[in-house]
Amino acid sequence: MPRIAFLACPATLPGSPTRRSDAFEHDLQLAALRQGLGSRTEVADIDWRAPLEHLVRFDLAILGTPWDYTEAKDEFIARLEALEAAGVVVANPSEVVRWNADKLYLQDLASRGAPAIPTLWPEVPGPADIHAAFDHFDCERVVVKRRVGAGAIGQDSFRRGDAGIATWRTAQPAMIQPFLPAIQSEGELSFIFIGGELSHALIKRAAAGDYRIQSLYGGSEVALDPAPADREAAAAVMAMLPFAGPPLYARIDMVRLESGKLAVIEAELIEPYLYPQQGPDFGKRLADAVLARLA
Ligand SMILES: Nc1ncnc2c1ncn2[C@@H]1O[C@H](COP(=O)(O)OP(=O)(O)OP(=O)(O)O)[C@@H](O)[C@H]1O
Ligand SMILES: [Mg+2]
Structure with missing residues:
Protein backbone atom coordinates (compact mmCIF):
# COMPACT_ATOMS: atom_id res chain seq x y z
CA MET A 1 0.00 0.00 0.00
CA PRO A 2 1.47 3.40 -0.95
CA ARG A 3 2.42 5.66 1.93
CA ILE A 4 1.78 9.37 1.81
CA ALA A 5 3.39 12.02 4.00
CA PHE A 6 1.43 15.20 4.69
CA LEU A 7 4.31 17.56 5.49
CA ALA A 8 3.54 19.84 8.42
CA CYS A 9 5.37 21.77 11.15
CA PRO A 10 5.20 22.39 14.93
CA ALA A 11 2.71 25.23 14.37
CA THR A 12 0.23 22.79 12.82
CA LEU A 13 0.90 19.27 14.15
CA PRO A 14 -1.75 17.98 16.60
CA GLY A 15 -0.46 17.83 20.16
CA SER A 16 2.38 20.27 19.51
CA PRO A 17 2.85 22.78 22.34
CA THR A 18 3.33 25.56 19.81
CA ARG A 19 0.28 24.70 17.69
CA ARG A 20 -1.35 27.82 16.24
CA SER A 21 -5.01 28.66 16.82
CA ASP A 22 -5.70 28.46 13.06
CA ALA A 23 -4.21 24.95 12.79
CA PHE A 24 -7.77 23.61 12.45
CA GLU A 25 -7.02 24.20 8.76
CA HIS A 26 -4.47 21.38 9.01
CA ASP A 27 -7.10 19.03 10.46
CA LEU A 28 -9.74 19.86 7.85
CA GLN A 29 -7.39 19.57 4.88
CA LEU A 30 -5.90 16.29 6.09
CA ALA A 31 -9.35 14.86 6.87
CA ALA A 32 -10.56 15.69 3.34
CA LEU A 33 -7.52 13.96 1.83
CA ARG A 34 -7.94 10.90 4.05
CA GLN A 35 -11.62 10.69 3.23
CA GLY A 36 -10.89 10.93 -0.50
CA LEU A 37 -8.21 8.24 -0.37
CA GLY A 38 -10.22 5.87 1.83
CA SER A 39 -8.36 2.62 2.42
CA ARG A 40 -6.29 2.90 -0.78
CA THR A 41 -3.26 4.44 0.97
CA GLU A 42 -1.82 5.25 4.35
CA VAL A 43 -1.46 8.95 5.19
CA ALA A 44 0.59 10.41 8.03
CA ASP A 45 1.19 14.03 9.03
CA ILE A 46 4.84 14.62 9.86
CA ASP A 47 7.18 17.55 10.46
CA TRP A 48 9.14 18.42 7.30
CA ARG A 49 12.23 18.64 9.54
CA ALA A 50 11.82 15.02 10.76
CA PRO A 51 14.92 12.83 10.23
CA LEU A 52 15.41 12.15 6.54
CA GLU A 53 15.39 8.39 7.13
CA HIS A 54 11.81 8.69 8.37
CA LEU A 55 10.68 10.85 5.47
CA VAL A 56 12.19 8.71 2.72
CA ARG A 57 9.98 5.78 3.76
CA PHE A 58 7.07 7.54 2.08
CA ASP A 59 6.23 7.18 -1.60
CA LEU A 60 4.83 10.68 -1.93
CA ALA A 61 5.12 13.82 0.17
CA ILE A 62 2.42 16.47 -0.07
CA LEU A 63 3.31 20.00 0.98
CA GLY A 64 0.54 20.11 3.56
CA THR A 65 0.98 22.72 6.29
CA PRO A 66 4.74 23.46 6.58
CA TRP A 67 3.81 27.03 7.55
CA ASP A 68 7.26 27.87 8.96
CA TYR A 69 9.08 27.38 5.66
CA THR A 70 8.91 31.15 5.13
CA GLU A 71 11.51 31.54 7.91
CA ALA A 72 13.78 28.87 6.37
CA LYS A 73 13.14 28.90 2.64
CA ASP A 74 16.52 27.52 1.51
CA GLU A 75 16.51 24.76 4.14
CA PHE A 76 12.99 23.80 3.06
CA ILE A 77 13.90 23.61 -0.62
CA ALA A 78 17.05 21.60 0.20
CA ARG A 79 14.91 19.15 2.17
CA LEU A 80 12.50 18.70 -0.74
CA GLU A 81 15.41 18.16 -3.11
CA ALA A 82 16.81 15.50 -0.78
CA LEU A 83 13.45 13.71 -0.81
CA GLU A 84 13.27 13.86 -4.58
CA ALA A 85 16.84 12.53 -4.85
CA ALA A 86 15.75 9.59 -2.67
CA GLY A 87 12.89 8.81 -5.05
CA VAL A 88 10.01 10.34 -3.09
CA VAL A 89 7.44 12.11 -5.29
CA VAL A 90 7.11 15.63 -3.90
CA ALA A 91 3.95 17.61 -4.68
CA ASN A 92 4.28 20.33 -5.44
CA PRO A 93 7.91 19.65 -6.44
CA SER A 94 10.98 21.66 -5.41
CA GLU A 95 11.13 23.31 -8.82
CA VAL A 96 7.68 24.82 -8.22
CA VAL A 97 8.61 25.85 -4.67
CA ARG A 98 11.77 27.59 -5.86
CA TRP A 99 9.70 29.73 -8.24
CA ASN A 100 6.75 30.32 -5.91
CA ALA A 101 8.48 31.04 -2.58
CA ASP A 102 9.42 34.61 -3.51
CA LYS A 103 6.57 36.88 -4.61
CA LEU A 104 8.87 38.15 -7.37
CA TYR A 105 7.13 35.40 -9.36
CA LEU A 106 4.31 37.95 -9.73
CA GLN A 107 6.62 39.88 -12.10
CA ASP A 108 7.04 36.70 -14.12
CA LEU A 109 3.26 36.24 -14.34
CA ALA A 110 2.79 39.90 -15.29
CA SER A 111 5.35 39.54 -18.08
CA ARG A 112 3.28 36.61 -19.38
CA GLY A 113 0.20 38.85 -19.48
CA ALA A 114 -1.45 38.22 -16.10
CA PRO A 115 -3.43 41.20 -14.77
CA ALA A 116 -1.19 42.51 -11.98
CA ILE A 117 -1.47 44.81 -8.97
CA PRO A 118 0.91 47.76 -9.40
CA THR A 119 3.88 46.99 -7.13
CA LEU A 120 7.14 48.61 -6.03
CA TRP A 121 9.97 46.23 -5.17
CA PRO A 122 12.54 48.10 -3.03
CA GLU A 123 15.15 45.57 -1.85
CA VAL A 124 14.71 46.34 1.87
CA PRO A 125 12.23 49.23 2.11
CA GLY A 126 12.39 51.98 4.70
CA PRO A 127 10.16 54.96 5.55
CA ALA A 128 11.32 56.92 2.47
CA ASP A 129 10.13 54.12 0.17
CA ILE A 130 6.73 54.12 1.83
CA HIS A 131 6.39 57.91 1.56
CA ALA A 132 7.40 57.74 -2.10
CA ALA A 133 4.85 54.99 -2.80
CA PHE A 134 1.85 57.27 -2.05
CA ASP A 135 2.93 59.64 -4.81
CA HIS A 136 4.05 56.88 -7.15
CA PHE A 137 0.64 55.18 -6.99
CA ASP A 138 -1.26 58.45 -6.40
CA CYS A 139 -3.13 56.81 -3.53
CA GLU A 140 -3.94 57.47 0.13
CA ARG A 141 -3.19 54.03 1.55
CA VAL A 142 -0.56 51.34 0.86
CA VAL A 143 0.24 47.79 1.95
CA VAL A 144 3.83 46.68 2.65
CA LYS A 145 4.44 42.93 2.70
CA ARG A 146 7.29 40.46 2.69
CA ARG A 147 8.39 38.90 -0.58
CA VAL A 148 8.84 35.58 1.21
CA GLY A 149 5.92 35.35 3.59
CA ALA A 150 2.51 33.95 4.35
CA GLY A 151 -0.45 34.60 6.58
CA ALA A 152 0.06 38.37 6.37
CA ILE A 153 2.88 38.00 8.95
CA GLY A 154 5.23 40.99 8.94
CA GLN A 155 2.75 42.95 6.83
CA ASP A 156 1.61 46.53 7.46
CA SER A 157 -0.79 49.02 5.95
CA PHE A 158 -0.27 52.79 6.17
CA ARG A 159 -2.24 55.90 5.29
CA ARG A 160 -0.54 59.08 4.12
CA GLY A 161 0.82 60.92 7.16
CA ASP A 162 0.65 57.95 9.57
CA ALA A 163 3.15 58.49 12.40
CA GLY A 164 4.13 54.80 12.28
CA ILE A 165 5.84 55.20 8.91
CA ALA A 166 8.81 57.05 10.41
CA THR A 167 9.76 54.17 12.68
CA TRP A 168 8.89 51.33 10.30
CA ARG A 169 11.77 48.90 9.76
CA THR A 170 12.18 45.50 8.18
CA ALA A 171 15.10 43.18 7.64
CA GLN A 172 13.34 41.41 4.78
CA PRO A 173 13.00 42.07 1.07
CA ALA A 174 9.51 43.48 0.71
CA MET A 175 7.00 44.90 -1.74
CA ILE A 176 4.66 47.88 -1.63
CA GLN A 177 1.22 48.01 -3.26
CA PRO A 178 -1.64 50.48 -3.27
CA PHE A 179 -4.38 49.36 -0.89
CA LEU A 180 -7.15 47.82 -2.98
CA PRO A 181 -10.55 48.83 -1.54
CA ALA A 182 -12.25 45.83 -3.18
CA ILE A 183 -10.69 43.68 -0.42
CA GLN A 184 -13.12 45.26 2.04
CA SER A 185 -16.16 45.52 -0.23
CA GLU A 186 -16.22 42.41 -2.42
CA GLY A 187 -13.47 40.41 -0.71
CA GLU A 188 -10.66 38.24 -2.14
CA LEU A 189 -11.61 35.50 -4.59
CA LYS A 204 -12.89 35.49 1.58
CA ARG A 205 -13.80 38.54 3.63
CA ALA A 206 -12.06 40.29 6.51
CA ALA A 207 -13.60 40.89 9.92
CA ALA A 208 -15.12 44.35 10.49
CA GLY A 209 -12.31 46.88 10.91
CA ASP A 210 -9.64 44.61 9.41
CA TYR A 211 -8.53 44.12 5.80
CA ARG A 212 -6.74 40.76 6.15
CA ILE A 213 -8.95 37.86 5.14
CA GLN A 214 -7.09 35.08 6.99
CA SER A 215 -8.99 33.18 9.69
CA LEU A 216 -6.23 34.14 12.15
CA TYR A 217 -7.58 37.73 12.00
CA GLY A 218 -11.25 36.78 12.06
CA GLY A 219 -11.75 36.49 8.30
CA SER A 220 -14.42 34.16 6.92
CA GLU A 221 -15.29 32.62 3.58
CA VAL A 222 -18.25 31.42 1.55
CA ALA A 223 -18.45 29.22 -1.53
CA LEU A 224 -18.77 31.10 -4.80
CA ASP A 225 -20.18 30.20 -8.19
CA PRO A 226 -17.89 32.50 -10.16
CA ALA A 227 -18.99 34.60 -13.14
CA PRO A 228 -17.68 33.14 -16.42
CA ALA A 229 -15.28 36.07 -16.98
CA ASP A 230 -13.81 35.66 -13.49
CA ARG A 231 -13.47 31.91 -13.95
CA GLU A 232 -11.63 32.51 -17.23
CA ALA A 233 -9.36 35.08 -15.60
CA ALA A 234 -8.25 32.50 -13.01
CA ALA A 235 -7.83 29.76 -15.62
CA ALA A 236 -5.68 32.13 -17.69
CA VAL A 237 -3.32 32.60 -14.74
CA MET A 238 -3.10 28.81 -14.34
CA ALA A 239 -2.16 28.52 -18.01
CA MET A 240 0.70 31.01 -17.45
CA LEU A 241 2.47 28.92 -14.79
CA PRO A 242 5.95 28.18 -16.16
CA PHE A 243 5.93 24.41 -15.63
CA ALA A 244 5.55 21.47 -17.97
CA GLY A 245 2.41 20.02 -16.38
CA PRO A 246 -0.24 21.27 -13.96
CA PRO A 247 0.70 21.29 -10.27
CA LEU A 248 -1.05 18.88 -7.87
CA TYR A 249 -2.82 21.87 -6.37
CA ALA A 250 -2.91 25.60 -6.89
CA ARG A 251 -4.88 28.40 -5.30
CA ILE A 252 -5.23 31.45 -7.49
CA ASP A 253 -6.13 34.47 -5.34
CA MET A 254 -7.62 37.47 -7.09
CA VAL A 255 -8.83 40.95 -6.17
CA ARG A 256 -10.86 43.28 -8.34
CA LEU A 257 -9.23 46.46 -9.62
CA GLU A 258 -11.17 49.67 -10.17
CA SER A 259 -11.41 48.73 -13.85
CA GLY A 260 -13.59 45.77 -12.85
CA LYS A 261 -10.91 43.27 -13.91
CA LEU A 262 -9.60 40.68 -11.47
CA ALA A 263 -5.87 40.98 -10.74
CA VAL A 264 -3.80 38.17 -9.31
CA ILE A 265 -2.70 38.91 -5.73
CA GLU A 266 -1.08 35.47 -5.26
CA ALA A 267 -0.71 32.17 -7.11
CA GLU A 268 -0.25 29.86 -4.12
CA LEU A 269 1.57 26.63 -4.92
CA ILE A 270 3.35 25.79 -1.65
CA GLU A 271 1.09 25.29 1.35
CA PRO A 272 -2.14 27.12 0.66
CA TYR A 273 -5.23 26.33 2.66
CA LEU A 274 -7.49 24.81 0.02
CA TYR A 275 -10.82 25.43 1.80
CA PRO A 276 -12.13 21.84 1.76
CA GLN A 277 -15.41 22.91 3.39
CA GLN A 278 -16.32 25.00 0.33
CA GLY A 279 -15.54 22.21 -2.16
CA PRO A 280 -17.91 19.22 -2.01
CA ASP A 281 -15.74 17.09 -4.36
CA PHE A 282 -12.42 18.42 -3.09
CA GLY A 283 -11.27 15.33 -1.15
CA LYS A 284 -11.99 12.98 -4.01
CA ARG A 285 -10.35 15.26 -6.57
CA LEU A 286 -7.22 15.64 -4.45
CA ALA A 287 -7.03 11.90 -3.78
CA ASP A 288 -7.39 11.04 -7.47
CA ALA A 289 -4.71 13.58 -8.42
CA VAL A 290 -2.37 12.17 -5.75
CA LEU A 291 -2.88 8.59 -6.93
CA ALA A 292 -2.29 9.68 -10.53
CA ARG A 293 1.14 10.96 -9.43
CA LEU A 294 1.96 7.59 -7.90
CA ALA A 295 0.93 5.60 -10.97
N1 LIG B 1 -2.71 45.51 -2.11
C1 LIG B 1 -3.56 45.11 -1.15
N2 LIG B 1 -4.70 45.81 -0.88
C2 LIG B 1 -5.54 45.42 0.10
N3 LIG B 1 -5.34 44.34 0.88
C3 LIG B 1 -4.24 43.61 0.67
C4 LIG B 1 -3.28 43.95 -0.35
N4 LIG B 1 -2.29 43.04 -0.32
C5 LIG B 1 -2.61 42.16 0.65
N5 LIG B 1 -3.78 42.50 1.25
C6 LIG B 1 -4.47 41.77 2.35
O1 LIG B 1 -3.49 41.08 3.12
C7 LIG B 1 -3.68 39.67 3.00
C8 LIG B 1 -2.33 38.96 2.91
O2 LIG B 1 -1.65 39.36 1.75
P1 LIG B 1 -1.11 38.30 0.70
O3 LIG B 1 -2.17 37.31 0.45
O4 LIG B 1 -0.57 39.02 -0.47
O5 LIG B 1 0.14 37.72 1.49
P2 LIG B 1 0.45 36.40 2.34
O6 LIG B 1 0.97 36.88 3.63
O7 LIG B 1 1.30 35.55 1.51
O8 LIG B 1 -0.94 35.70 2.61
P3 LIG B 1 -1.44 34.18 2.60
O9 LIG B 1 -0.29 33.30 2.23
O10 LIG B 1 -1.96 33.91 3.96
O11 LIG B 1 -2.53 34.19 1.58
C9 LIG B 1 -4.54 39.49 1.76
O12 LIG B 1 -5.26 38.30 1.81
C10 LIG B 1 -5.43 40.72 1.84
O13 LIG B 1 -6.47 40.54 2.77
MG1 LIG C 1 -2.84 35.57 0.41
Whole structure:
Protein backbone atom coordinates (compact mmCIF):
# COMPACT_ATOMS: atom_id res chain seq x y z
CA MET A 1 0.00 0.00 0.00
CA PRO A 2 1.47 3.40 -0.95
CA ARG A 3 2.42 5.66 1.93
CA ILE A 4 1.78 9.37 1.81
CA ALA A 5 3.39 12.02 4.00
CA PHE A 6 1.43 15.20 4.69
CA LEU A 7 4.31 17.56 5.49
CA ALA A 8 3.54 19.84 8.42
CA CYS A 9 5.37 21.77 11.15
CA PRO A 10 5.20 22.39 14.93
CA ALA A 11 2.71 25.23 14.37
CA THR A 12 0.23 22.79 12.82
CA LEU A 13 0.90 19.27 14.15
CA PRO A 14 -1.75 17.98 16.60
CA GLY A 15 -0.46 17.83 20.16
CA SER A 16 2.38 20.27 19.51
CA PRO A 17 2.85 22.78 22.34
CA THR A 18 3.33 25.56 19.81
CA ARG A 19 0.28 24.70 17.69
CA ARG A 20 -1.35 27.82 16.24
CA SER A 21 -5.01 28.66 16.82
CA ASP A 22 -5.70 28.46 13.06
CA ALA A 23 -4.21 24.95 12.79
CA PHE A 24 -7.77 23.61 12.45
CA GLU A 25 -7.02 24.20 8.76
CA HIS A 26 -4.47 21.38 9.01
CA ASP A 27 -7.10 19.03 10.46
CA LEU A 28 -9.74 19.86 7.85
CA GLN A 29 -7.39 19.57 4.88
CA LEU A 30 -5.90 16.29 6.09
CA ALA A 31 -9.35 14.86 6.87
CA ALA A 32 -10.56 15.69 3.34
CA LEU A 33 -7.52 13.96 1.83
CA ARG A 34 -7.94 10.90 4.05
CA GLN A 35 -11.62 10.69 3.23
CA GLY A 36 -10.89 10.93 -0.50
CA LEU A 37 -8.21 8.24 -0.37
CA GLY A 38 -10.22 5.87 1.83
CA SER A 39 -8.36 2.62 2.42
CA ARG A 40 -6.29 2.90 -0.78
CA THR A 41 -3.26 4.44 0.97
CA GLU A 42 -1.82 5.25 4.35
CA VAL A 43 -1.46 8.95 5.19
CA ALA A 44 0.59 10.41 8.03
CA ASP A 45 1.19 14.03 9.03
CA ILE A 46 4.84 14.62 9.86
CA ASP A 47 7.18 17.55 10.46
CA TRP A 48 9.14 18.42 7.30
CA ARG A 49 12.23 18.64 9.54
CA ALA A 50 11.82 15.02 10.76
CA PRO A 51 14.92 12.83 10.23
CA LEU A 52 15.41 12.15 6.54
CA GLU A 53 15.39 8.39 7.13
CA HIS A 54 11.81 8.69 8.37
CA LEU A 55 10.68 10.85 5.47
CA VAL A 56 12.19 8.71 2.72
CA ARG A 57 9.98 5.78 3.76
CA PHE A 58 7.07 7.54 2.08
CA ASP A 59 6.23 7.18 -1.60
CA LEU A 60 4.83 10.68 -1.93
CA ALA A 61 5.12 13.82 0.17
CA ILE A 62 2.42 16.47 -0.07
CA LEU A 63 3.31 20.00 0.98
CA GLY A 64 0.54 20.11 3.56
CA THR A 65 0.98 22.72 6.29
CA PRO A 66 4.74 23.46 6.58
CA TRP A 67 3.81 27.03 7.55
CA ASP A 68 7.26 27.87 8.96
CA TYR A 69 9.08 27.38 5.66
CA THR A 70 8.91 31.15 5.13
CA GLU A 71 11.51 31.54 7.91
CA ALA A 72 13.78 28.87 6.37
CA LYS A 73 13.14 28.90 2.64
CA ASP A 74 16.52 27.52 1.51
CA GLU A 75 16.51 24.76 4.14
CA PHE A 76 12.99 23.80 3.06
CA ILE A 77 13.90 23.61 -0.62
CA ALA A 78 17.05 21.60 0.20
CA ARG A 79 14.91 19.15 2.17
CA LEU A 80 12.50 18.70 -0.74
CA GLU A 81 15.41 18.16 -3.11
CA ALA A 82 16.81 15.50 -0.78
CA LEU A 83 13.45 13.71 -0.81
CA GLU A 84 13.27 13.86 -4.58
CA ALA A 85 16.84 12.53 -4.85
CA ALA A 86 15.75 9.59 -2.67
CA GLY A 87 12.89 8.81 -5.05
CA VAL A 88 10.01 10.34 -3.09
CA VAL A 89 7.44 12.11 -5.29
CA VAL A 90 7.11 15.63 -3.90
CA ALA A 91 3.95 17.61 -4.68
CA ASN A 92 4.28 20.33 -5.44
CA PRO A 93 7.91 19.65 -6.44
CA SER A 94 10.98 21.66 -5.41
CA GLU A 95 11.13 23.31 -8.82
CA VAL A 96 7.68 24.82 -8.22
CA VAL A 97 8.61 25.85 -4.67
CA ARG A 98 11.77 27.59 -5.86
CA TRP A 99 9.70 29.73 -8.24
CA ASN A 100 6.75 30.32 -5.91
CA ALA A 101 8.48 31.04 -2.58
CA ASP A 102 9.42 34.61 -3.51
CA LYS A 103 6.57 36.88 -4.61
CA LEU A 104 8.87 38.15 -7.37
CA TYR A 105 7.13 35.40 -9.36
CA LEU A 106 4.31 37.95 -9.73
CA GLN A 107 6.62 39.88 -12.10
CA ASP A 108 7.04 36.70 -14.12
CA LEU A 109 3.26 36.24 -14.34
CA ALA A 110 2.79 39.90 -15.29
CA SER A 111 5.35 39.54 -18.08
CA ARG A 112 3.28 36.61 -19.38
CA GLY A 113 0.20 38.85 -19.48
CA ALA A 114 -1.45 38.22 -16.10
CA PRO A 115 -3.43 41.20 -14.77
CA ALA A 116 -1.19 42.51 -11.98
CA ILE A 117 -1.47 44.81 -8.97
CA PRO A 118 0.91 47.76 -9.40
CA THR A 119 3.88 46.99 -7.13
CA LEU A 120 7.14 48.61 -6.03
CA TRP A 121 9.97 46.23 -5.17
CA PRO A 122 12.54 48.10 -3.03
CA GLU A 123 15.15 45.57 -1.85
CA VAL A 124 14.71 46.34 1.87
CA PRO A 125 12.23 49.23 2.11
CA GLY A 126 12.39 51.98 4.70
CA PRO A 127 10.16 54.96 5.55
CA ALA A 128 11.32 56.92 2.47
CA ASP A 129 10.13 54.12 0.17
CA ILE A 130 6.73 54.12 1.83
CA HIS A 131 6.39 57.91 1.56
CA ALA A 132 7.40 57.74 -2.10
CA ALA A 133 4.85 54.99 -2.80
CA PHE A 134 1.85 57.27 -2.05
CA ASP A 135 2.93 59.64 -4.81
CA HIS A 136 4.05 56.88 -7.15
CA PHE A 137 0.64 55.18 -6.99
CA ASP A 138 -1.26 58.45 -6.40
CA CYS A 139 -3.13 56.81 -3.53
CA GLU A 140 -3.94 57.47 0.13
CA ARG A 141 -3.19 54.03 1.55
CA VAL A 142 -0.56 51.34 0.86
CA VAL A 143 0.24 47.79 1.95
CA VAL A 144 3.83 46.68 2.65
CA LYS A 145 4.44 42.93 2.70
CA ARG A 146 7.29 40.46 2.69
CA ARG A 147 8.39 38.90 -0.58
CA VAL A 148 8.84 35.58 1.21
CA GLY A 149 5.92 35.35 3.59
CA ALA A 150 2.51 33.95 4.35
CA GLY A 151 -0.45 34.60 6.58
CA ALA A 152 0.06 38.37 6.37
CA ILE A 153 2.88 38.00 8.95
CA GLY A 154 5.23 40.99 8.94
CA GLN A 155 2.75 42.95 6.83
CA ASP A 156 1.61 46.53 7.46
CA SER A 157 -0.79 49.02 5.95
CA PHE A 158 -0.27 52.79 6.17
CA ARG A 159 -2.24 55.90 5.29
CA ARG A 160 -0.54 59.08 4.12
CA GLY A 161 0.82 60.92 7.16
CA ASP A 162 0.65 57.95 9.57
CA ALA A 163 3.15 58.49 12.40
CA GLY A 164 4.13 54.80 12.28
CA ILE A 165 5.84 55.20 8.91
CA ALA A 166 8.81 57.05 10.41
CA THR A 167 9.76 54.17 12.68
CA TRP A 168 8.89 51.33 10.30
CA ARG A 169 11.77 48.90 9.76
CA THR A 170 12.18 45.50 8.18
CA ALA A 171 15.10 43.18 7.64
CA GLN A 172 13.34 41.41 4.78
CA PRO A 173 13.00 42.07 1.07
CA ALA A 174 9.51 43.48 0.71
CA MET A 175 7.00 44.90 -1.74
CA ILE A 176 4.66 47.88 -1.63
CA GLN A 177 1.22 48.01 -3.26
CA PRO A 178 -1.64 50.48 -3.27
CA PHE A 179 -4.38 49.36 -0.89
CA LEU A 180 -7.15 47.82 -2.98
CA PRO A 181 -10.55 48.83 -1.54
CA ALA A 182 -12.25 45.83 -3.18
CA ILE A 183 -10.69 43.68 -0.42
CA GLN A 184 -13.12 45.26 2.04
CA SER A 185 -16.16 45.52 -0.23
CA GLU A 186 -16.22 42.41 -2.42
CA GLY A 187 -13.47 40.41 -0.71
CA GLU A 188 -10.66 38.24 -2.14
CA LEU A 189 -11.61 35.50 -4.59
CA SER A 190 -9.88 32.12 -4.44
CA PHE A 191 -9.96 29.55 -7.22
CA ILE A 192 -8.79 26.07 -6.18
CA PHE A 193 -7.32 23.97 -9.00
CA ILE A 194 -6.56 20.28 -8.47
CA GLY A 195 -4.51 18.59 -11.20
CA GLY A 196 -5.10 21.66 -13.36
CA GLU A 197 -8.93 21.52 -13.12
CA LEU A 198 -11.04 24.00 -11.19
CA SER A 199 -12.29 22.21 -8.06
CA HIS A 200 -14.14 25.09 -6.38
CA ALA A 201 -14.12 28.81 -5.77
CA LEU A 202 -14.86 30.97 -2.76
CA ILE A 203 -14.84 34.50 -1.52
CA LYS A 204 -12.89 35.49 1.58
CA ARG A 205 -13.80 38.54 3.63
CA ALA A 206 -12.06 40.29 6.51
CA ALA A 207 -13.60 40.89 9.92
CA ALA A 208 -15.12 44.35 10.49
CA GLY A 209 -12.31 46.88 10.91
CA ASP A 210 -9.64 44.61 9.41
CA TYR A 211 -8.53 44.12 5.80
CA ARG A 212 -6.74 40.76 6.15
CA ILE A 213 -8.95 37.86 5.14
CA GLN A 214 -7.09 35.08 6.99
CA SER A 215 -8.99 33.18 9.69
CA LEU A 216 -6.23 34.14 12.15
CA TYR A 217 -7.58 37.73 12.00
CA GLY A 218 -11.25 36.78 12.06
CA GLY A 219 -11.75 36.49 8.30
CA SER A 220 -14.42 34.16 6.92
CA GLU A 221 -15.29 32.62 3.58
CA VAL A 222 -18.25 31.42 1.55
CA ALA A 223 -18.45 29.22 -1.53
CA LEU A 224 -18.77 31.10 -4.80
CA ASP A 225 -20.18 30.20 -8.19
CA PRO A 226 -17.89 32.50 -10.16
CA ALA A 227 -18.99 34.60 -13.14
CA PRO A 228 -17.68 33.14 -16.42
CA ALA A 229 -15.28 36.07 -16.98
CA ASP A 230 -13.81 35.66 -13.49
CA ARG A 231 -13.47 31.91 -13.95
CA GLU A 232 -11.63 32.51 -17.23
CA ALA A 233 -9.36 35.08 -15.60
CA ALA A 234 -8.25 32.50 -13.01
CA ALA A 235 -7.83 29.76 -15.62
CA ALA A 236 -5.68 32.13 -17.69
CA VAL A 237 -3.32 32.60 -14.74
CA MET A 238 -3.10 28.81 -14.34
CA ALA A 239 -2.16 28.52 -18.01
CA MET A 240 0.70 31.01 -17.45
CA LEU A 241 2.47 28.92 -14.79
CA PRO A 242 5.95 28.18 -16.16
CA PHE A 243 5.93 24.41 -15.63
CA ALA A 244 5.55 21.47 -17.97
CA GLY A 245 2.41 20.02 -16.38
CA PRO A 246 -0.24 21.27 -13.96
CA PRO A 247 0.70 21.29 -10.27
CA LEU A 248 -1.05 18.88 -7.87
CA TYR A 249 -2.82 21.87 -6.37
CA ALA A 250 -2.91 25.60 -6.89
CA ARG A 251 -4.88 28.40 -5.30
CA ILE A 252 -5.23 31.45 -7.49
CA ASP A 253 -6.13 34.47 -5.34
CA MET A 254 -7.62 37.47 -7.09
CA VAL A 255 -8.83 40.95 -6.17
CA ARG A 256 -10.86 43.28 -8.34
CA LEU A 257 -9.23 46.46 -9.62
CA GLU A 258 -11.17 49.67 -10.17
CA SER A 259 -11.41 48.73 -13.85
CA GLY A 260 -13.59 45.77 -12.85
CA LYS A 261 -10.91 43.27 -13.91
CA LEU A 262 -9.60 40.68 -11.47
CA ALA A 263 -5.87 40.98 -10.74
CA VAL A 264 -3.80 38.17 -9.31
CA ILE A 265 -2.70 38.91 -5.73
CA GLU A 266 -1.08 35.47 -5.26
CA ALA A 267 -0.71 32.17 -7.11
CA GLU A 268 -0.25 29.86 -4.12
CA LEU A 269 1.57 26.63 -4.92
CA ILE A 270 3.35 25.79 -1.65
CA GLU A 271 1.09 25.29 1.35
CA PRO A 272 -2.14 27.12 0.66
CA TYR A 273 -5.23 26.33 2.66
CA LEU A 274 -7.49 24.81 0.02
CA TYR A 275 -10.82 25.43 1.80
CA PRO A 276 -12.13 21.84 1.76
CA GLN A 277 -15.41 22.91 3.39
CA GLN A 278 -16.32 25.00 0.33
CA GLY A 279 -15.54 22.21 -2.16
CA PRO A 280 -17.91 19.22 -2.01
CA ASP A 281 -15.74 17.09 -4.36
CA PHE A 282 -12.42 18.42 -3.09
CA GLY A 283 -11.27 15.33 -1.15
CA LYS A 284 -11.99 12.98 -4.01
CA ARG A 285 -10.35 15.26 -6.57
CA LEU A 286 -7.22 15.64 -4.45
CA ALA A 287 -7.03 11.90 -3.78
CA ASP A 288 -7.39 11.04 -7.47
CA ALA A 289 -4.71 13.58 -8.42
CA VAL A 290 -2.37 12.17 -5.75
CA LEU A 291 -2.88 8.59 -6.93
CA ALA A 292 -2.29 9.68 -10.53
CA ARG A 293 1.14 10.96 -9.43
CA LEU A 294 1.96 7.59 -7.90
CA ALA A 295 0.93 5.60 -10.97
N1 LIG B 1 -2.71 45.51 -2.11
C1 LIG B 1 -3.56 45.11 -1.15
N2 LIG B 1 -4.70 45.81 -0.88
C2 LIG B 1 -5.54 45.42 0.10
N3 LIG B 1 -5.34 44.34 0.88
C3 LIG B 1 -4.24 43.61 0.67
C4 LIG B 1 -3.28 43.95 -0.35
N4 LIG B 1 -2.29 43.04 -0.32
C5 LIG B 1 -2.61 42.16 0.65
N5 LIG B 1 -3.78 42.50 1.25
C6 LIG B 1 -4.47 41.77 2.35
O1 LIG B 1 -3.49 41.08 3.12
C7 LIG B 1 -3.68 39.67 3.00
C8 LIG B 1 -2.33 38.96 2.91
O2 LIG B 1 -1.65 39.36 1.75
P1 LIG B 1 -1.11 38.30 0.70
O3 LIG B 1 -2.17 37.31 0.45
O4 LIG B 1 -0.57 39.02 -0.47
O5 LIG B 1 0.14 37.72 1.49
P2 LIG B 1 0.45 36.40 2.34
O6 LIG B 1 0.97 36.88 3.63
O7 LIG B 1 1.30 35.55 1.51
O8 LIG B 1 -0.94 35.70 2.61
P3 LIG B 1 -1.44 34.18 2.60
O9 LIG B 1 -0.29 33.30 2.23
O10 LIG B 1 -1.96 33.91 3.96
O11 LIG B 1 -2.53 34.19 1.58
C9 LIG B 1 -4.54 39.49 1.76
O12 LIG B 1 -5.26 38.30 1.81
C10 LIG B 1 -5.43 40.72 1.84
O13 LIG B 1 -6.47 40.54 2.77
MG1 LIG C 1 -2.84 35.57 0.41
